[in-house]
Amino acid sequence: MADNVxxxxxxxxxxxxxDHDISTDLLxxxxxxxxxxxxxxxxxxxxINPSFAGEVESGDVLVAGRNFGCGSSRETAAENLKVLxxxxxxxxxFARIFMRNAVAVGLPVLVCAGVHEAFSEGEGAEIDLSSGxxxxxxxxxELTGDSLPQEMREILTAGGILAVLRESTGQHLxx
Amino acid sequence: xxxTMAERILAEAAGKDQVQAGExxxxxxDLALLHDIFAAGVFDTLLDVGVADVFDPEKAxxxxxxxxxxxxxxxxxxxxxxxxxxxxLGINSFYDAGDGICHQxxxxxxxxxxxxxxxxxxxxxxxxxxxxAGGTGIGTSDMVxxxxxxxxxxxxxxxxxFEFTGDLMAxxxxxxxxxxxxxxxxxxxxxxxxxxxxGPAAANADMSSRLTVANMAVExxxxxxxxxxxxxxxxxxxEHGGVGSDPFGPDADASYAxxxxxxxxxxxxxxxxxxxxxxxxxxxxxxxxxxxxCFLGSCTNGRIEDLEAAAEIVAGKQIAPGIRLLVxxxxxxxxxxxxxxxxxxxxxxxxxxxMAPGCGPCFGGHGGLLGPGxxxxxxxxxxxxxxxxxxxxxxxxxxxxxxxxxxxxxxIADPREAESTNG
Numbered sequence: 001m002a003d004n005v006x007x008x009x010x011x012x013x014x015x016x017x018x019d020h021d022i023s024t025d026l027l028x029x030x031x032x033x034x035x036x037x038x039x040x041x042x043x044x045x046x047x048i049n050p051s052f053a054g055e056v057e058s059g060d061v062l063v064a065g066r067n068f069g070c071g072s073s074r075e076t077a078a079e080n081l082k083v084l085x086x087x088x089x090x091x092x093x094f095a096r097i098f099m100r101n102a103v104a105v106g107l108p109v110l111v112c113a114g115v116h117e118a119f120s121e122g123e124g125a126e127i128d129l130s131s132g133x134x135x136x137x138x139x140x141x142e143l144t145g146d147s148l149p150q151e152m153r154e155i156l157t158a159g160g161i162l163a164v165l166r167e168s169t170g171q172h173l174x175x
Numbered sequence: 176x177x178x179t180m181a182e183r184i185l186a187e188a189a190g191k192d193q194v195q196a197g198e199x200x201x202x203x204x205d206l207a208l209l210h211d212i213f214a215a216g217v218f219d220t221l222l223d224v225g226v227a228d229v230f231d232p233e234k235a236x237x238x239x240x241x242x243x244x245x246x247x248x249x250x251x252x253x254x255x256x257x258x259x260x261x262x263x264l265g266i267n268s269f270y271d272a273g274d275g276i277c278h279q280x281x282x283x284x285x286x287x288x289x290x291x292x293x294x295x296x297x298x299x300x301x302x303x304x305x306x307x308a309g310g311t312g313i314g315t316s317d318m319v320x321x322x323x324x325x326x327x328x329x330x331x332x333x334x335x336x337f338e339f340t341g342d343l344m345a346x347x348x349x350x351x352x353x354x355x356x357x358x359x360x361x362x363x364x365x366x367x368x369x370x371x372x373x374g375p376a377a378a379n380a381d382m383s384s385r386l387t388v389a390n391m392a393v394e395x396x397x398x399x400x401x402x403x404x405x406x407x408x409x410x411x412x413x414e415h416g417g418v419g420s421d422p423f424g425p426d427a428d429a430s431y432a433x434x435x436x437x438x439x440x441x442x443x444x445x446x447x448x449x450x451x452x453x454x455x456x457x458x459x460x461x462x463x464x465x466x467x468x469c470f471l472g473s474c475t476n477g478r479i480e481d482l483e484a485a486a487e488i489v490a491g492k493q494i495a496p497g498i499r500l501l502v503x504x505x506x507x508x509x510x511x512x513x514x515x516x517x518x519x520x521x522x523x524x525x526x527x528x529x530m531a532p533g534c535g536p537c538f539g540g541h542g543g544l545l546g547p548g549x550x551x552x553x554x555x556x557x558x559x560x561x562x563x564x565x566x567x568x569x570x571x572x573x574x575x576x577x578x579x580x581x582x583x584x585x586x587i588a589d590p591r592e593a594e595s596t597n598g
Contacts, residue, residue: 021362021451023559030539030562033212034242034253047566067363067396071559072538073298074212075314096367096398097298101314151199151328161316162224165323169225 010128011108012137013061013087016052017121018045020065024098027069027077037076037083044080058085061125065091065116069098078102088127090115090134090145103152106160110134112145129153177426179334180401181369184309188292196333196432204234204321206286208295210277211239213315215253217296218260220319229264230325236268236277236286237261243272243533246541275506275532278302278390278474282382283506285416289404289423294321299474299556301393304370305385306411307404307423312393332398333432334425335365338374341440346590348484349384350476350554350574353391354445356437358455366396368432371425376439377402382411383480390475391556394452444590446552447572450560458577461587466571468499468545469582470553471522472530473537476575477505479512481554485579486518488593489525495585500527501543503535525582539563545570552581 026047032040044053062068062081068091069077078101081089088108092115102109110127112134119125124137132147148156158164178186178193186194188202207229209217214237221229229235237257245251254272261269270280278299281287289307293300296318303310313321321327337356343349370392372385380388385402392400402408403424413419443457471477471485482504494500502522504510510532513519523529536543537555544564545551551563551570558570573581576590583593 021559023557023562025539025557025559025562031564033538033540034249047561067366070362070396071298071557073296073300073312073314075316078314093363093366095363096396097312097314097393099367100317104314104316104320149199149330151330161320162220165226165320166224169323 010126011061011087012124012126013059014057015061015063015119015121015123015125016056017119018062018064021067021070022064024069024071024074024077028074028080033074037079040076041080041083044084053084056084056086059087060085061087061127062089063091063115063119063125064089066093068094070095073097075101075105078105078107082107088129090125090127092116103155104161106156106163108156110145110148112143114143115145118143176430177428179369179425179429179431180307180371180403181309181332181334181399182429183425184290184292185329185331187290194331196331198331200329200331201326202292202329204294204325204327205288205291206293207235207318207321208277208281208293208297208300209235209237209318210241210297211254211257212241213296213318215256215260217315217318217322218264220315221322224319224323226323229266229322232265232267235266235322236281237266238270238274238277238280239272240276241534241538242540243531245272272533273507273531275509276474276477276534279477279505279509282306282386283415283508285412285418289408289420294318294327298393299390301397301400302386302390302474304389304392304399304401305382306408307401309399309401311398330367332367332369334369334371336371336373336431336434338434338436339372339376339439340374340436341376341438343439343442344591346576347442347444348574348576349380349387351442351445352439353388354447354455354572355442357391357395357447357453358445360395362394362451362453363396365392368397369399369401370395370397372400372402378405381480382407383478386478387475394556444574444577446577446587447558449558449569449571452558452572458587458589462589464587465550466498466552466581466586467549468501468543468551469578470501470536470543470551470555471575471578472501472503472505472535473555474505475556476554477503477509479509479516481575482509482513482522483516483518485575486521488576488579488590489583490521492525492583494526494582498582498585500525500582501530501536502527503530504532506532536563552578552587554578
């Protein structure tokens, strides 16, 4: 379960591979903006891969090119992936707000140069968030991504920023 | 060492004398913006985590702008919830359906102060950089945290500086400039970074143009997109809210990741092609491509200056048969001004359909969506697949003048030629 993923753990999962500039309109189409997550999750990436939402399994990993999550501030883009059970998104780069939102909802993300070319659809990935190590378990190739800054890993470890807030509700809050 | 605008704003908000790019800070929020797609969820979650009040009701602004007028019973119910929450929390700065788009209303009603730190549950919160403010988009969980505590973590961004020189030719606008930057430097050129827009041409740009450029800084990935606050800012603020402002800009010895000089005098009108914002062509390469719908509006280009630029081109003419020209003013005040100036009459006479002030079809929520295989040219900010309805539709982005010229021609047309025909 994605919920069990904690920074420092090594994750292994099957890869779904996407290209550059995967937008929040693809990850969370505007037409379902105010629908409940049970509806929203059925339409994730449907415009470019209609079978993804139905076939993705808990623990699977997304590998993508540059600028993953570009576009709007909608947190549902990250939340939808988490709810579908995606364990981690590894991309050449992320759009700023998507990366921020992924941390905020507790969805592990890793920036890793060369990852887009290093994987084909369906191959196995092994990811170590704390070291940034990414391994293709089918080909044996290894890459080193940018391990997340401590400030972001602490929020991920807590399970997201709301978990941080819940822990401190009623107390003097500091981050 | 000198600081960029981003560093100055985050240092001030974090209560520090000095910050540097790359550093993490916890900053105090000067203003928090929520709109109708996310406000109800944010307020529900606040209650759920046990927070009964927001950190300062005077520092929150709530705008109902995306789903207006409510296109469904579900949307109407969301709006009801928002009104209840706003009353319960004592938030006085509440703009209801029909008042306009958040990124028009906040500057127009004097909420934005130079040098302040503004977060919004909308990516185009970068717009406020037009007034020298650090505006940036955040998600709903971060907003819950910000409303509960008044604070949020930030990584101090590196800054890309753009120095503009030369004068734009007639019928070329700052929309063409920002599209050109996206095409030339790429959709992720400013990823995790701030953009500063300066130089003599930027100093001459009016507030409407600055808002267009800062608005679309996020389309290049930027955290902030800022112009220095100057005389233009001071006059704008005096006219909108009544309180002028002191100059605010970067230190003279600020350190930049990159500095680019951009000459504007030979820039053609630009068009972003489907389905990427950085797939940009000079108009000469795309004229003649037939379109089904032309859209004039959005937080990028729905201001009075934009409506007047379009009206000037279509005045006394008719849009091409079979073309739908949709006009959504950015606010009720813009609608009133366009009514008074005659711009609205020119647009309607030419065959335009006028929609309620709001986000309209721009984000694909409702009203003016596209069918499979249809082609739209619009003044908005995104052309991703499926952004305006069918994923098989094509979206082209351009200036108000180009959109108006295209509506007359029934195909993508060069506004410089439309004007000379008028001449």
